[in-house]
Structure formats: structure tokens, C-alpha cells
Amino acid sequence: MEPVVVRVENVSKRYRIGALHPAYLTFREAVFDAVAARLKRLGRGGAGEDGSTLWALDGVSLEVRRGEILGIVGRNGAGKSTLLKILSRITRPSRGSVEIYGRVGSLLEVGTGFHPDLTGRENIFLNGAVLGMRKAEIKEKFDEIVAFSELERFVETPVKFYSSGMYVRLAFSVAAHLEPEILIMDEVLAVGDMAFQQKCLDKMNEVRQQGRTIFFVSHNLPAITRLCRRAVLLDGGRLVAEGSPQEVVNRYLSGSWKAGAERVWEGDDAPGNAVVRLRAARVLDERGEPAAAVDVRRPFSVEVTYDVLEDGHALTPALEFLNDEGTRVFTTHDAGEAWRRRPRPAGRYASAVRVPGNLLAEGTLIAHVSIMSHFPSTILHARAKNAVAFQVLDEPGGVSARGDYVGPMPGVVRPLLQWDTRADAL
Amino acid sequence: MSSKTSETTEGGLAATQATHAPAAAAEDERARASLAGLPHAFISAEGAGVPLNLGDLWGYRELLYFLTWRDIKVRYKQTLMGVAWVVVQPLLLMLVFTLVFNRFVRSGEGAIPYPLFAYSGLLLWTFFSVSVSSGMNSLIGNTSLVTKVYFPRVFIPAAAVGAGLVDLSVGAVLLVPLAAYYGVGVTPKLLLVPAFVGLAALLALSAGMVTSALTVRYRDLRHALPFLLQLWMFASPVIYPVGVVPPSWRWALAANPMTGVLEGFRASLTGTAFDWGLVAVPLVAAPVLVAVAFYVFRSLEDTFADII
Incomplete structure (x- = not known):
């Protein structure tokens, strides 16, 4: 088993609410505040912390072994960035400690230290040094970095004349050539054009194969499930789940959408009326097992269980699928002949x-x-919004709409369609 | 891994538990041994004192070079005259002060000719005051470095002093024709010039460290410092010799460490005699001030990212 290279022990970080909104203090304000706080404390009999503090992290413990890629998920404000800042030594924990073996490289921002007036070449050196590369190392990799960025022609141009895409590409290229033992990344892949993002993901995969340890924060949940072997979920500064990325992502989804791959309703709170009560909704893979993630190439099913409480209604179950941007991908109604317009006896379906x-x-x-019911008139008996949530994962290989293409495939759907090519002699 | 697995499958439950522990311990030992030689960092909580992290200063030394290099590059980008500004500023000031003061400041026997006196003083003072004021603004001017990446932050104000040193070296070139014109010869004392420049740099660094760290929280200093530096200049023998100050007030002048630095700098340049009483003050004060300022800086450094 690989040794533990990062040990986070019971780490907490407290912020004063005032410090979160850094209204620039002046001496006058500081003196005034200090006196006011003292008076307030006297008035309350020396009570310690008041409501003006916020625990961004609260007793987080964590061990990461060499070569692991740890995904960190959680809502905004859950403490992800604070944890990364503590691991990067940018800020100190209020309580607890962290022990790290190895050189740490942090990518909390793209192009940290870039100066607009300096040329591409100059910024490569500056940014590389800021990220912890040695001068000799930067020199050695310089040509590679420039080639990766595809900005050979602009390397002597001040970066203020770059387009934002060029700027990000240059910054990424430097970052991609960073070779620390421990890499800390915060959502940096969220910027840049799609093709370049993919190039960076590929580079990360390469880095993973070299046995480096990576901390990876992202809202791109498929990227987390694809790249990581283990993930943790932060909520309100606490570590609330730890395990396989799929479990953790599912847990996160069930928290944020209040939905996972499986949803069960019991008792009278179940959605419905006097005619129908919903009992369960499940995402099932091909084998009929509940699945939090399904392969983009494989079929899956969504099963709805419900009780019909009154005889004689013709019922139509329906599902609406939305993606995480809220776009309705499609809606489907049971239009099969078996139960269409056919009054049902009471029972579980x-x-x-x-x-x-x-x-x-x-x-x-x-x-x-x-x-x-659509017959004789339309009645909505039961409805559960955000009933289930799941991931569609893009695994490489096999027969998919990708074919041999490995880059990003934007789009709400990705159907595998029939193409016909006719060849005519010239 | 394989040895552990075979042990656990062969033995019973009790035996497994008995053999598991030492095997696991041995494995942990091996795993830990493979970490030898890697950089090791222990991050303690805020209450647990102020680690000086002096090792990091060495580990990250190349970054000091890069930050200094950046400050110099950036300062003269998109300027027509570029680095010539370094000479122009003290030169113009010297001309003005020479016109105004030359008549009032009596140059006695063996005294340094006033233009040379003023230029050397202004050159060193400009270095000092520019280093301090750009040092003060350095942290808040590099917010993204402070909040997004770790390295010893003291390099940020230090780079401001470093960039100032480069400017100073360029400006010092004009001293050669000036000295030649006024017939000041080359003496072994010239070798001491870097020592006094070094003392000025240490004093500027001390002031830069403290003011930059305080400015992170209190922006008042940005308004106060230019004014304070101006006052400080008139309280230092930059454009007037120590001799014009009444003897009963000399102690006040001497208490200012820049007095000794300026006097020593000029004496080394022109080969005149040292006033050891004055020179001793910065010799003692500069190292002490740097140590104190560094401690102050370090104890505030851990909060920079939270409040900047």
C-alpha cells in the first residue's frame, strides 16, 4: 500500500464575517471596533464568540495516499476552496494541523502572477516560478510549453494583446507542465475552450499515470467520476461523505437536488391524491440494479412504483428528464397499448x-x-419533481456517437445516427 | 500487499488479527521510508506560534530573483526613456537644490563639492524612499499572488528593494563623470560603498516589510507614508551636511539611522573621513530592525490571504 502523503487532522477554519467582506479598515475604525467589541463583551459577561464568526471548515480529517486522485465536491461555500487554500499553505487553519510530504503545486487560478505588460515568454518564466518550478526546469520545458499552447507566433507579444482564449491557453500550458508530487486544482478546467479543456484532461490523465497525488475540486461531476478513484463531500464545512466517486457524487446530488438514483416514499407524505400515491422511483441499469451512473452507450431504465387506491381510472405514468443546466432533454409518456385507456383495478403497479x-x-x-389521467379528461394525480438524479458517463471505447474522436462532444443529446456516404467518380 | 493477503487467508480469525498488526506495521514502515528525502511540511493552527520558515526563504530563492526581474521589467515597459528616468530624477533635483542651496551651504575646507554631495545623497535617498513606498504597496498590488499561491510573501516587498538596487546601480553611473569633474580620486574606501548601500537596503526592507504588512489591513498608510518619507528626507542629511545642524541637535540627527548611512556612503565615495559615531548607529540598528520587522511580517503573514 502506498504511504500517506497528506494527513489532514481535525482542521477547522474560522472567518470573521467582517473579514469575508473586506471593507478596508482604517485605524479609526479598528480602534472604534475594538472599543465597541470590548464594551459588548463586558455587557454580555465576557461571552466568547458571537454570531460574527463563520466556520468555513469544521473538524475535517482526511488521509490521502501517494498516487491517489481525490475528488472534492460540495456546494458553493461548503469549504472546498478553504480546504485547498489550507493544503496550499495560503492560509493557516484555526484549529488542527496538516502534514504534507512532497512538493505541492497549487492551481487555484489560471495564470497566477501573469503580468499584462510582459510578453508570453516572460510570463512563462514568471508564472512557472510562481507555481514552484525551478528556472532550469522552465528553460528545459520552454519549447514544450510553447508548443502545447500553440502560440509560437505570439511568444514575444505582451499578453495584454492576447485574446482571453490565448491567455488561458498559455496559462494552462505552463500549469500542465508543472510536476509537483502533489497537485491541487480548483475548478481551473471550467475556463478555456472545450478542445483545450480536453487536452488538459488528457494531460492530467498522463500525470495520474506518473503516480502523482491530485486534489481535484470541480463542479464537473462527470470529470470527477471519470478521473478520481475516491471522493469526499463537504457540506457546511464538514466532511459528510467519503468513498467511491459515484457514491459521493450520488450523495451530493441527493443532497443538492434532494434526489439520488433511488427514491422511496412512505406513508401519507408520498406525492399523490386519493387515486394514486407514488411509492418509489429508481434508475436501473441493464441488469436491473439501481445505478447512480450509467454508461452513455448502454440502455437503462427508470422504474416508477405507485399505489392505485381507487378502481376504475385509466392512468398514464410520465417522466421528464432535465440536465443540470435545467434544460428539459425530453419528456416521455406511457403510450403503450397494454394500459392505454384501460381502467385499472386498485393495487401496486x-x-x-x-x-x-x-x-x-x-x-x-x-x-x-x-x-x-388523459381519459376522459386530463388530471394530474401525482407529481414528484427532482425525484431521481443520476450521471451519464462517457466511457471511452465501444460503439458510441464518438467513433474515434476523443475530444469534447457538446450537445444535450448524443444519438448514434446512421450516416451514408456516396462516392462518385470525378 | 501480496504477503499480507496470503497471511490473512491462511490463518483463522484470531491468527489473522495476531499476524496482521506486525505485517501492517512493517508495511507502514516501508511506506514511510519511501517518503524520506521528500520535502515535509507541517501546517499548524494559527494559535500555535509563528514559525519563521527560514528554510523556505532558501527553497524559494529563485522566485525572489523572478519577482525582482518582473518589477524592473514592468517599471520601464512602454516608457520612451526607459531606465534613463533613474538618472533624470535625482539629476534634476540635484540641479534645483544646487541652485537654491549652493550659496547657503558653505562648503568648507576639504568638503565635498555641493553638486556631488547633493547627487550622491539624492541618489541613495531616492533608492530608499522608492523602495519603501513601492514595498508598502507591493502586497496589495499582488493580491492574486497572495491569495492563490504559496511562497514566502516577504519576497514581495523584498523584490521592491531589489528592483530599487538595480535602479541605484544605473543612477550611480553618473557619479563617475561628476567625481572626475570635481577631481575626486579613487580610494580603497570605494570598496565600502556596497556596505552602505546594503545598510540602506536593509533599512528600506525593514520599513517595507512592516508597512506592507500593515497596509494589508489598514490602507491609511498609503496616505500617510509619502508625507512621512518627505519629512524623513528633510530630517536626514540628504541635501544639507550634518555640519549645518546646531551641535545641541546633532543627537536627534544621529538617532536617525539614515544619517549614518548617508554620511558613510558619501565618505566612502569621496574617500573622506568617517564619523564613526554616526556610522555606528545603522550598523547596529539595521540588523536589529530587519529581525524585528521580519518577525512582525511573519506573524501577520498568515492572515494576509484572509483579509487582503
């Missing part, structure tokens, strides 16, 4: 819809569940 492989694009998907 389970309706499953099979979604074919090679239909959805990779990403997070959320489904709303409804049970309706």
Missing part, C-alpha cells in the same frame, strides 16, 4: 421505461415523475 443507449449526452440528469 411498477412501470418502467427503457431509455436506449447512445441517446443522452454525458452529464447529470434529473427526472420528474408524474402519474396522469
